[in-house]
Amino acid sequence: MRGCVLVGWWERKAEEERARWVLDPLVGVGPLRFGMSPDEVRDVLAEHPSPVQSTEGRVCWQGYRNGTGVTAIYGPDERLAAVAVDANTGPLVRLRGVELIARVPSEVRADVYELAGREGVPVGVNWSGDPEVAAWGVSMGADQEWGTSPDGYLERRDAMLTGALLVGPELAEDPYGTEPVLDWRDVRKREANSGSWPVTSDQDRSRWDWTPLERVGPLRFGMSPREVAAALGGETPAARRGWCYRSMRHYGARQWILSEDQFDRAGVTAHYWEQQGFPTLAAVTVNGRTGPQLEFEGLPLVGRPVSEVDAALTRYVESHDGTLLIGCDGDLGPDGSGMSVRATRAGDTVVSGARFHAEDWDDHG
Known part of the structure; x- marks a missing residue:
């Protein structure tokens, strides 16, 4: 085999190896608080990030994917504006009893709609066809599951696992349409999904x-x-x-x-x-x-x-x-x-x- 290097964070972490965080909607998640500086994020995670991704000299985002399994996204003022949680390796995030990460997408969707109904908040659909709730600063997503073959190679699995983009109040109405997030992942050229995935026989x-x-x-x-x-x-x-x-x-x-x-x-x-x-x-x-x-x-x-x-x-x-x-x-x-x-x-x-x-x-x- 040869080609691109398969980096280690693609492999799904066992549940016991993952941190457990609680989402405080529009305020922060786990030990992170929206508004933190890059240095404060690094210190609280006690992990060195990947090389700084910058634009015009300012920090745009930094990945903590080999350890914590998150990406910190910063606004123009270099303050934490959003946190992307990786489906395979990120912390297990809970919102009022609902586990958001590393689950079957349809099950999380059902739980999100039920909780939103109890709280009387609307649920939208984002570019990937997953639930998005502005009142919580939550935009769900999903990534393919990865594992290790019996021979020790990383291999693709046939399941999707939930990840999430968690944002502060300034980004909550349109997380993927805002500049800080677009600097990290520009989805404007990707095919939007309505939330259904029909497969031709x-x-x-x-x-x-x-x-x-x-x-x-x-x-x-x-x-x-x-x-x-x-x-x-x-x-x-x-x-x-x-x-x-x-x-x-x-x-x-x-x-x-x-x-x-x-x-x-x-x-x-x-x-x-x-x-x-x-x-x-x-x-x-x-x-x-x-x-x-x-x-x-x-x-x-x-x-x-x-x-x-x-x-x-x-x-x-x-x-x-x-x-x-x-x-x-x-x-x-x-x-x-x-x-x-x-x-x-x-x-x-x-x-x-x-x-x-x-x-x-x-x-x-």
Whole structure:
């Protein structure tokens, strides 16, 4: 195996190894209080954080993920504005008898709605489809569970575990829409979820074949966005994402560069890179819940339990004396295939999706 380093905090901590904190809504959580300085946070956690993440010389956020399992997020005044609690390694946070962290998402959702109903406070839905309660400064989330294989390797599990973003009063109305949180995790380009995760049955999926580093189904790497849409039956993208480029020749002039098109009916996302000033197809991500089925050496890649697909790929590579590449998100793919297996949330569980790319395309997640 080779690829990105799998850092230790991905592995789920045992319950007895995790701190137990109480949430004081809009005031603080555990030993942390909103308004603390970075030095005060470091001292109270008695742990050195990861390197400072800064913007224009000010501290934006610091991770305490190898020990405590939290990320401290600071406002423009370098005062603690939010605390992100990791699902796999963070402290077990309780709010008036409700355990918020490292649980089944649907069970926590039910408990949150019940408590909110008793207290007469409204519950919203955030970008990930999880409950968000402004009166408590709570925005729930979920991460894939990680564990250790019998051989001692980190491995992906098929369950989702709850984490949370806990914020002070200034951020409570829209936690993920505020600058301090956007500095830590900008979700504006991510697909928003309404709180439901329908999964297409295997018999109802279309069947595609693929040629490594050349094409996926009807899509051939190097196609223009117009050719991609035509190959998908003329489907109009449900979402288009890109970035702004500032020309050095014409200072101040900006050009919008297309980076991806999302096709909901086909269940795929087309990723582009710029060649000779024009976007061309460089990669295709197949949605694990709704995308077409593809196979690798007879192994179905899409809509399956991720742990099963990972295990099958590992056995294949070992039996063929090959190399298994590991992406920064834990995605696995045989070296030279231009394919990696991705994990797609399906409510309380995850199912497998896949990404296929052209040669020399650099995958950043």
